[in-house]
Amino acid sequence: MTSKLDAILQNIEAMARRAKRNTEDITLIAVSKTKSIQDIIPLLNQGHRVFGENKIQEAQDKWPLLRQDYTAIELHLIGPLQSNKVRQAIQTFDVIETVDRPKIARAIARISQEEQKICPCYIQINVGCEDQKAGIDPNQADAFIKLCRDELKLPIVGLMCIPPADQDPKEYFLLLKEIADRNQLAKLSMGMSGDYALAIECGATSVRIGTALFGER
Numbered sequence: 001m002t003s004k005l006d007a008i009l010q011n012i013e014a015m016a017r018r019a020k021r022n023t024e025d026i027t028l029i030a031v032s033k034t035k036s037i038q039d040i041i042p043l044l045n046q047g048h049r050v051f052g053e054n055k056i057q058e059a060q061d062k063w064p065l066l067r068q069d070y071t072a073i074e075l076h077l078i079g080p081l082q083s084n085k086v087r088q089a090i091q092t093f094d095v096i097e098t099v100d101r102p103k104i105a106r107a108i109a110r111i112s113q114e115e116q117k118i119c120p121c122y123i124q125i126n127v128g129c130e131d132q133k134a135g136i137d138p139n140q141a142d143a144f145i146k147l148c149r150d151e152l153k154l155p156i157v158g159l160m161c162i163p164p165a166d167q168d169p170k171e172y173f174l175l176l177k178e179i180a181d182r183n184q185l186a187k188l189s190m191g192m193s194g195d196y197a198l199a200i201e202c203g204a205t206s207v208r209i210g211t212a213l214f215g216e217r
């Protein structure tokens, strides 16, 4: 029987081929938010190692236990980060995808030094300029990337976005790619259960998939 994980990895491979891209250049981030340790273990047993969580407390409750039994886990923070939680985030996660304002960027820079831990970071772009969404506005992206990289020396590896719901995400994916290209950033975290085919076509280097892997939350 093919597992959901295998099915999605096969989809990613087919989509990569169609887009004339290498499968190895696209990472599946299994979004395990709200899912229990028991839900996560089967994926770990199948060899999957890259996961995403959106809440720091929840990640702290689950992942230190899982790390006792499984090595080489790469845990991505994909949810909003408050400045009083930065230390816990750095201790709990391996990659931070939601750097979205100067205050947070400065806190990450300072606390990474204190903790002697380097977490590769993504800058979250509010591609639809939505009031209710986190992320830096597209027209402030270049200056913010410059601040993070040049002044704060943060290890910025790429950009992340969550496009507006109920709209064709294509123009937003392409906008993220355009901002990344002109800033020489290699990685693009975009695409979720409903739109990862399109995201891969537009250049995603990681897709964040929850529902299609674990079922409805």
Ligand SMILES: *Cc1c(COP(=O)(O)O)cnc(C)c1O
Residues within 6 Å of the ligand: 031, 033, 054, 078, 079, 162, 192, 193, 194, 208, 209, 210, 211, 212
């Ligand atoms: C929940 C979540 C996902 C996964 O969404 P699905 O539609 O369940 O695949 C991806 N990215 C972020 C930032 C999320 O919060």
